[in-house]
Amino acid sequence: MLRSHAVRFLLSSTVAFIISGSAAAQQNASTLAVVNGSAITAKDLEQKEVNHLLQAQYQYYQAERKALDDLIVQRLLDGEAQSQGISTDELLKREVDSKVKDPSEDQLQVYYEGLDSKEPYDQVRVKILEHIRDLRRAKLRSAYVETLRLKANIVIQLAPPTADVGPESAAVTEGRSDAPVQVVEFADYQCPYCQKVNPDLNKLIDEYAGKVSVVYRDFPLPMHPHAEKAAEAARCAGQQGKFWEYHNLLFHDKKLDSPDLKQEAAALHLDSDKFDKCLDSAEEAANVKKDQDEGTKLGLSGTPSFFINGHFISGAVDYATLHQMVEQQLTLLSSAKGASPVGSSQR
Numbered sequence: 001m002l003r004s005h006a007v008r009f010l011l012s013s014t015v016a017f018i019i020s021g022s023a024a025a026q027q028n029a030s031t032l033a034v035v036n037g038s039a040i041t042a043k044d045l046e047q048k049e050v051n052h053l054l055q056a057q058y059q060y061y062q063a064e065r066k067a068l069d070d071l072i073v074q075r076l077l078d079g080e081a082q083s084q085g086i087s088t089d090e091l092l093k094r095e096v097d098s099k100v101k102d103p104s105e106d107q108l109q110v111y112y113e114g115l116d117s118k119e120p121y122d123q124v125r126v127k128i129l130e131h132i133r134d135l136r137r138a139k140l141r142s143a144y145v146e147t148l149r150l151k152a153n154i155v156i157q158l159a160p161p162t163a164d165v166g167p168e169s170a171a172v173t174e175g176r177s178d179a180p181v182q183v184v185e186f187a188d189y190q191c192p193y194c195q196k197v198n199p200d201l202n203k204l205i206d207e208y209a210g211k212v213s214v215v216y217r218d219f220p221l222p223m224h225p226h227a228e229k230a231a232e233a234a235r236c237a238g239q240q241g242k243f244w245e246y247h248n249l250l251f252h253d254k255k256l257d258s259p260d261l262k263q264e265a266a267a268l269h270l271d272s273d274k275f276d277k278c279l280d281s282a283e284e285a286a287n288v289k290k291d292q293d294e295g296t297k298l299g300l301s302g303t304p305s306f307f308i309n310g311h312f313i314s315g316a317v318d319y320a321t322l323h324q325m326v327e328q329q330l331t332l333l334s335s336a337k338g339a340s341p342v343g344s345s346q347r
Helices: 002-027 042-048 050-083 088-095 105-113 121-152 193-209 226-238 243-253 258-267 273-280 286-299 319-335
Strands: 031-035 038-041 172-174 179-189 212-218 307-310 311-316
Touching: 031 042, 031 088, 038 042, 038 050, 042 212, 042 286, 050 121, 088 121, 088 273, 105 121, 105 286, 172 258, 179 193, 179 319, 193 243, 193 319, 226 243, 226 258, 226 273, 243 258, 307 319
Parallel strands: 179 212
Antiparallel strands: 031 038, 172 212, 179 307, 307 311
16 A cells, blocks of 8 residues: 555656656757856857858758758649549659650760760760650659649748848838838849849839838958949949949949949939049948948858848849749738738749
């Protein structure tokens, strides 16, 4: 009897300990370490080490997104096959494999001539044929999957990592400042990828009028000798209310030598004396440096880098990626308000 009481006491004490320990763990879930009684939280780590963590988190996100896209494609193929009462392999054989056309002998010969190979044509012909078949099969498969995507309703909720980056007072905004989606771009006027994406950002503002604003932050890279002065020039134009016109002109014309910068200002009918004085005296250099320091603090290593409502994406992104990110943010905002999703299909 005594042993039974002891067992029950031990069990009840253990359960109580587990429950209290679980509650404490939930309460301190964000605590990563305790130093002499002082807790270090996940927020502390992210704020202090954001320059080290953001890039790593983004690389992990990219791997996650690739895996998610592969899973989405598999679900689409499996669903289509099931609706037709066949296996996925049978579906792909019918819709993809059966449509792969072999290249002609002349095409194989031309391909071989473009190779840096010392092997005779007869020895590599089969490998070339299989390689071209694989390329054509992959292209047909992508096209077929795209037709399935267009018929499907796909909502992607996986989002890139976030960082606390707000527009500084010196930053310039295009679009309504109270727009629900804010795109903060760190860019370099000499960067070819920034030049390429600039029309896409303007298109985004037009398509989502009132819903999207773009904040431009300067991040001239060390390997681009004209980028920093171009950034100063755009800000000098901004003193006369022509920042975005001048900004777009630089990205379009790609003329960044000092005389060209002044000529671009004249083309916009700016006050030349005021502009030249601003540029020659490096009046806006401190504001450019302020943006550079912010980008360095965030751990940015290249341009363009974007923060879409704080969500980080980087590199040579295309319009489809920007569009998808905006749609995702609008959907999340609408869902949070209890409204029907806005633009919920993420292709």
